[in-house]
Amino acid sequence: MTDTSKEKTTEQKIEDAAVELFSNKGFHETSMRDLAAEAGVAIGTIYHHYEDKNQIMLKMIRRALEEREKTIQELNESNLPVKWQLEKVLRMHLERVQKNETRGKLVLNQLRQPNKAFQQEFNRLYDELANYLTNLFQRGIETGEVTSCNPRVAAYALLGAVETVTLKAVAGKLELTEEFLDNGPRQLTNLLWHGIESSN
Amino acid sequence: MTDTSKEKTTEQKIEDAAVELFSNKGFHETSMRDLAAEAGVAIGTIYHHYEDKNQIMLKMIRRALEEREKTIQELNESNLPVKWQLEKVLRMHLERVQKNETRGKLVLNQLRQPNKAFQQEFNRLYDELANYLTNLFQRGIETGEVTSCNPRVAAYALLGAVETVTLKAVAGKLELTEEFLDNGPRQLTNLLWHGIESSN
Amino acid sequence: MTDTSKEKTTEQKIEDAAVELFSNKGFHETSMRDLAAEAGVAIGTIYHHYEDKNQIMLKMIRRALEEREKTIQELNESNLPVKWQLEKVLRMHLERVQKNETRGKLVLNQLRQPNKAFQQEFNRLYDELANYLTNLFQRGIETGEVTSCNPRVAAYALLGAVETVTLKAVAGKLELTEEFLDNGPRQLTNLLWHGIESSN
Amino acid sequence: MTDTSKEKTTEQKIEDAAVELFSNKGFHETSMRDLAAEAGVAIGTIYHHYEDKNQIMLKMIRRALEEREKTIQELNESNLPVKWQLEKVLRMHLERVQKNETRGKLVLNQLRQPNKAFQQEFNRLYDELANYLTNLFQRGIETGEVTSCNPRVAAYALLGAVETVTLKAVAGKLELTEEFLDNGPRQLTNLLWHGIESSN
DNA sequence: TATGAATGAGACTTCATTCAT
DNA sequence: AATGAATGAAGTCTCATTCAT
Missing domain, CATH: 1.10.10.60 (Homeodomain-like)
Structure with missing residues (x-):
């Protein structure tokens, strides 16, 4: 034994x-x-x-989000430039999902569920992410790094974009080549940063 | 009587x-x-x-998506510039949700559910949207209107961004002032189009 | 019209x-x-x-049995020899089933159902048949036409034998050739009458 | 405990x-x-x-018929004279019903039900009985023990006769005295064997 | 700690029947 | 006489949860 x-x-x-x-x-x-x-x-x-079935789900969610929370707090306390932080967040996210596809899917699936018992806590944790990004953009606007916009709207837009791309990738709707998984975060950052307008 | x-x-x-x-x-x-x-x-x-409970949900989903499908087909056949089509799609989306908040929420809630019986049809309809946007961006790249990128990734990113912003707005997490609802589509288009980088 | x-x-x-x-x-x-x-x-x-669903079934049953009842009463009042009456009853039965297979099946299916609301009346009608045969055999014993036996047991045995053969025929388990349908009653009568022992 | x-x-x-x-x-x-x-x-x-309600019925039916199947297989492999086997089968049947009246009634009630889910398996088991008797009579015809007849028709006739007598007995329509239950099988065998014709 | 038989509230669904038109 | 939308009691079955071993 x-x-x-x-x-x-x-x-x-x-x-x-x-x-x-x-x-x-x-x-x-x-x-x-x-x-x-x-x-x-x-x-x-x-x-x-x-204790009961809900607690199982709750634990899965907590574990997945708490890892993210930690990284975010560290980033939050750093004073790296906005664009840099953005890329780091995206990289962390993609790596997490890559390392444990299923857990990532689990969390992403939960994002849109209304009103469940454990939804409250889930939202509390999720809002931390949104708040971090909101603050990041707010500061970026103040420092002139970011264009004038509603920073909370921008934060949700970013979250939504990343979640959806990730989920579709995990669901097999996107061919995520090795190359994409390596360069993806930088490319996605650029896309979000510069928009999709051609610079020509 | x-x-x-x-x-x-x-x-x-x-x-x-x-x-x-x-x-x-x-x-x-x-x-x-x-x-x-x-x-x-x-x-x-x-x-x-x-017939059964699933069919109720299915009908709600169908009704909500079929309206969107029609508009999209029209846009698809038009030859408007990419940016213009983008703004029109966003405007349509926001108007729909504004007009029937609850139905919009219903559909958005379903986007992430795995494996239900009605999920199959739901995905079929949803993919039409994704395909439309993918083609739109693809053509944009060819005409030089859009920067070089994976058009499908961009499509999903856009969809995710818009869905999430809308859902959070409907859930009361965003104060969507009258002014935003009027100018929102244009602003969101600009945000997506030019990115969040300050042009300063 | x-x-x-x-x-x-x-x-x-x-x-x-x-x-x-x-x-x-x-x-x-x-x-x-x-x-x-x-x-x-x-x-x-x-x-x-x-009036209700039971009444529909009841009517089907009544109609099927009343036709038989009438013939039986006539036979009962005749003073034909036992064996002759037996053959006539079998012939009537087979002809009825042949003429309206489905109704025959309906009645035969009902024979074994316990306790249903309409079962009571059904049994009343069915018992008339059993009683007729019992009396027939009883008289046969008295006249020496029939071997000494419990006439009611013999009656039920006869009914059971005929029902089952008929039902299996209708269900396709027996190939009832034209020839059998013509000569069947006489053969069946002989079988019941003389038993299955070889006379060799 | x-x-x-x-x-x-x-x-x-x-x-x-x-x-x-x-x-x-x-x-x-x-x-x-x-x-x-x-x-x-x-x-x-x-x-x-x-698993469900049908499975309960199925199990009752299986249990009742499997016991019978076993005895029949043994008889089938024996080379006893036809009349002897016939009496043994009847004796087994009556004993079984006597020992567990209710289960016997249950099975007999099922014999005529159309089309239910469990009817298929029921019929499979029931057909074994019919086949055994058919073969028995067929061999009897060949050895000259049994009169020339359609052996399958005779088998169904026998089964029907016995079932009905038994069922009516169990239902209280026949007074089955101790004496009958003892001598019944022999008497019934004789009735079937020699027919109901008086030998006078 | 681990087990799995037992529980019973509550889910979805069917269906004989009614009744306004 | 004919219709079929509406009814709600009752059916089968699921499932999170408990508890004696």
Whole structure:
């Protein structure tokens, strides 16, 4: 029984099953039975680790967002130029999704759900991202780096653009070549930064 | 019994209830009982008009998207400059949402749901939009109006940006003043067109 | 509008639909909607002709059995030899089923249903048949035409044998050649009469 | 908690309730609520043990017929004279019904139902019986034990006769004295074997 | 900690029946 | 007489959750 680091813990098995099923079938379409079967544990076991079904989702969301939160706080405290921060944020986002496609899909799927019990906390965490970007743009406007605009609108526009591109990529609607995944963040930054107008 | 055109048809009552509840509580969280109560009809009456619950959602989605499809086909056949078409599309979108906030919310909420029965048809309609924009940008690149970029990525980015801004506005996260709703499309077009870089 | 005797009356349409569906799908599996659709009339129309669904079945059953009852009463009052009466009854039965297969199936299907509302009356009518045969055999025993046996047991055995053969024939499990339908009654009578023992 | 072998298992409770209600009220007239109440368990519990309502009936049918199948296979492989096998089959049948009247009634009630989901498998099992008898008679004809006749017709006639007698007995229409139940099979065999003609 | 049988509220859906037209 | 939209009770089945082992 010496743990050889090969065997997953029960907790890990449940978490993996949840990410897999919630992101591919959806929260409601996944029953506790499905979850237990996918994880290879008994239903009762899941209830030893989570209070109820909502808490499972909540934990997945928290874990995914908290990682992002941390990076954002660091960036927020740096005084890097706006464009630079923007590229870093995009790069972080794409890397996260690349590293764990399924969890990324899970979070992105949740973004538009109304009114669920765990939606409140989810929105709280999500708003931090929006606030960070809003402030970033606000400061950019003040320093002249960014064109005059409603910074919150710009923030949501940016988030929406990135989310959608990512989701479609993960869903297989976009061929994300190696090259795109490497240069993508810079290209996307440029696109957003300079707009789609030809400079000719 | 003189029909004063004030009274809603049964079908209309059901439709209104569905839009109201699906967009505010979500599809799964809305039971047929809820729906019947909100519409002021018996449960059986709903089944007289719709085959099952999914078909109700499907009809709402179809109706919302088919209106958009028509406008897009017209634009597609016009030969207006890319930027102009872009502004027209945004204007159409905002007007639609303004005119029927709830239905707009309903559709936007559905964009990210995985795997439901009606998701297939929904995606088919949604892809037409994406294809239209992709072609628009592709032609723009060829005519030199648009900077060199992956036109499909740009299309999804644009869609995501607009969806998110709209959804947040409808959800009350953005104060959309009268002025914004009037000038919004032009401003948003400019933002997307020139990017957020200051021209100073 | 002069009735050209080609057009079925509404009542006839309903009756035909009922026989068709009840015998092929079963009573419970046939909804009033199915019935209305098959008959080509509105649901409400059916309720102008029948009090409720049970009454429709009841009427089918009554009609089928009353025809048989009449013949049996006549036979009962005749003083034909037992074997002769037996053959006549079998012939009548097979002819009836041949003439209206579906109605025959309907009745045979009902023979074994427990406890239904209309089962009571059905059984009353069915028992008349059993009683007739019981009396027939009883008299046969008294006159020495029939071997000593429990006449009621013999009656039920006969009924069961005939029903089952008929039902299987109608269901396609037996190839009932023209020849069998002609000579069947006599052969079956002989089989029952002399048993299956070889006379060699 | 010492299991005194007096307490029924949940499965057994459900099975007993199903046999009781299906045979007395009928399949359609028995709701899952009825079943749960009679068994003294929750509705959900039934679904823990059976996939759906049809599967419950199917299991009852299978159990009843599989016992019969086994005996028949043994007889089939024996080379006993036809008349002897016939008597043994009848004896087995009557004993089975005597031992578990209700289950017997259940099966007999199902014999005539059209088209239900579980009817297909039921018919498969039932046909084995018919085939066995058909072959038995066929061989009897070849060996000269049995009179020349369509052996399949004879098989169905026999089955029908026995079923109906049994069912009426169980339903209380026949007074089956101890004596009859003991000597019944021999008498019934004789009746079928020699026919009802008096040998005088 | 782990199990999985048991629970029962509540979901979706069907369907015989009514009634205004 | 004929229609069919409307009704709502009752049906089957699902599922998050509990609890004795």
